Amino acid sequence: MPIKIEKKIVSYAIKKPEDETAKQPEPAEKAPAEAHGEFRREGNVVHMTETLERPDELIGSTYKVKPPVADHAMYITINDIILNQGTEQEVRRPFEIFINSKNLDHYQWIVALTRVISAVFRKGGDVTFLVEELQAVFDPRGGYWKPGGKFMPSLIAEIGEVIERHLTKIGMIQPTDLDEHQKKLIEQKRAEYEAAHGQKDAFAEDGSSNSNDAGFPAGAQLCTKCNTAAVVMMDGCLTCLSCGDSKCG
Incomplete structure (x- = not known):
């Protein structure tokens, strides 16, 4: 609606969305990390923010992957950050991933993949979708069988399985045993x-079946x-x- 101004205009200022946000009252109680803007919580989902800096020390796990189609093994390291350590709101979330291998043929896509996954980890939120996306990648040359009789459609899919094991270990994915x-x-x-x-094998010492x-x-x-x-x-x-x-x- 048009507004008639009765007085002379001597100055003006532009209203910004940040001004409304600053006027809103803060919650009475917040966890230490959340109070400093390091992350925000929506239900069971934790969203990290850009103000969250990498600590000098992180805890993590290293997984060995040795596909039969490769000459060298790959070592996948996933480091986690602990938010609100020592409080009731303590949570453990993945923060970065590294992949090391002697095979330099995969160097470029390994660096690109680890940087993208680490960026998703640092963004926070529900990162479990990475598991399904990676496991859906198929090698046009064909997959391979892991020891234990499990089929892997590609090396990327096995990296996705490692991430799934790690997220299950830290409680982000519920085990399906x-x-x-x-x-x-x-x-x-x-x-x-x-x-x-x-069928009994007549030449087997224990007589076990095939x-x-x-x-x-x-x-x-x-x-x-x-x-x-x-x-x-x-x-x-x-x-x-x-x-x-x-x-x-």
């Missing part, structure tokens, strides 16, 4: 399958849920002996 009832059921089904279909390197029956198919070669036909239904996934529900 089977409960005791499911484990007993899988062991029972596995014993029934091996008893019915297992199986793959992971201990699952030989000829087991690949599970689309856990990427493990452990799917067998049980009672007319394809059942995974690793994660319990079944086509019959």
Whole structure:
């Protein structure tokens, strides 16, 4: 609406959004780090801010990755920052990632990948989406099998699996382990399958049946849920002996 000014204008100032923000009262109680603007919390999600500087010392874990398609192993180090240490609001969040390898063929994309992931970590929030994005990367030359019978579609996907293990370790991702009832059921089904279909090796010293390197029956198919070669036909239904996934529900 137009406003009629009755007095003479002698000065003026531009109103900025920051002025309204400064006028808002601060909450009565805040955690030490949050009070200094280092991060803000929305429910269970922690958003870090640009004022959060890297401490001189960080805690972390190093994971060894040795894909069969590479000549040298890769060592993935993920460092974490502890916010509100020593208080009830103490949380541990990933802060940076480093990948070291003797193979210089991957140097460029490793540096680019680690810088991008570290930037996402420092931004805060829900960083668990990185796991799904990395594990969805497929190598056009084909993937490989890890020791234990799990299929990896690419080296990037295995880096995503390492990040998933680390986020599960620090509590950002809830573990999806089977409960005791499911484990007993899988062991029972596995014993029934091996008893019915297992062939004894006459030249084996212990007389054990044939199986793959992971201990699952030989000829087991690949599970689309856990990427493990452990799917067998049980009672007319394809059942995974690793994660319990079944086509019959």
